[in-house]
């Protein structure tokens with residue numbers, strides 16, 4: 001089959017790779033209909049994760065049609081249209097039983113980042129195999145392990161272009177508002193107007209926030225989130241963000257500050273020496289009202305220097321962080337999509353065949369031409 005593979009350094013290319021096969025009784029094979037770029041791929045493209053091997057198939061978020069099921073798969077049949085959560089989880093270990101599917105101890109394909117992170121990380125599609133990853137969805141076919149846990153039938157009325165965002169972008173964005181415990185009357189500030197930041201802002205509105213303010217440096221993205229989520233937008237190239245946020249929150253600062261800014265554009269090195277980046281996080285801590293909550297939705301593998309510990313402790317801030325939501329939220333988000341309460345297809349600013357994967361990733365990395373997400377069709 002054809003698949004978009006990491007080709008070393010910052011290159012990706014479409015290669016011929018073997019078709020996936022069932023390996024375990026709970027596996028199924030999905031023929032991909034849509035897959036999207038994800039900010040979490042960018043460290044890989046910058047050559048920042050040497051655990052990756054050239055030839056690994058990229059693609060964290062995808063949707064497709066079931067073509068083969070293992071003997072223990074109960075919830076899916078051949079020809080079902082399904083969206084698949086980006087984290088691979090067993091559904092049975094201690095973490096999965098607590099609902100922490102993105103922290104699963106078993107859903108991993110290999111060596112994990114335990115030395116760097118203290119505990120093994122859950123596996124996921126399109127991550128390096130040595131970081132517990134599985135071949136991803138930028139391909140014609142994907143093997144889906146633990147199919148009954150991570151894959152969900154898409155309601156007939158929900159289009160592929162909408163539902164593909166239920167794989168990870170929407171669960172992660174909604175998790176941002178959930179971790180911030182956004183409540184009616186809150187003022188919420190979100191750094192980053194990529195897909196996850198835009199969906200966090202939308203979720204904060206649904207949870208009853210009084211004001212939601214998105215901070216970014218791209219006018220096109222800010223116009224999009226203002227139009228689709230009905231929120232306020234600040235371009236930090238033109239305004240003093242800290243002064244504006246204070247002004248718009250009764251002089252106190254936002255109750256909840258979410259850093260969904262993703263990765264710094266400039267390259268840095270693995271492991272654990274990432275001295276750049278972190279500007280949005282520092283600004284979020286600075287802006288947040290005393291006793292407020294700072295949420296970090298991040299995909300960077302290393303550390304961030306100059307973490308503002310003094311401000312954090314003195315202001316009594318709570319910090320919560322996540323890389324992924326896990327599949328637990330997907331059924332609810334699909335139901336909201338079916339009722340038109342969650343609209344996502346506009347985030348696919350660019351659509352192209354998988355053959356143009358290298359062009360798509362260049363566009364996505366550079367945020368060129370108003371790019372928020374590129375959706376590929378095999």
Ligand SMILES: [Zn+2]
Nearest residue numbers: 090093096104
């Ligand atoms: Zn598990």
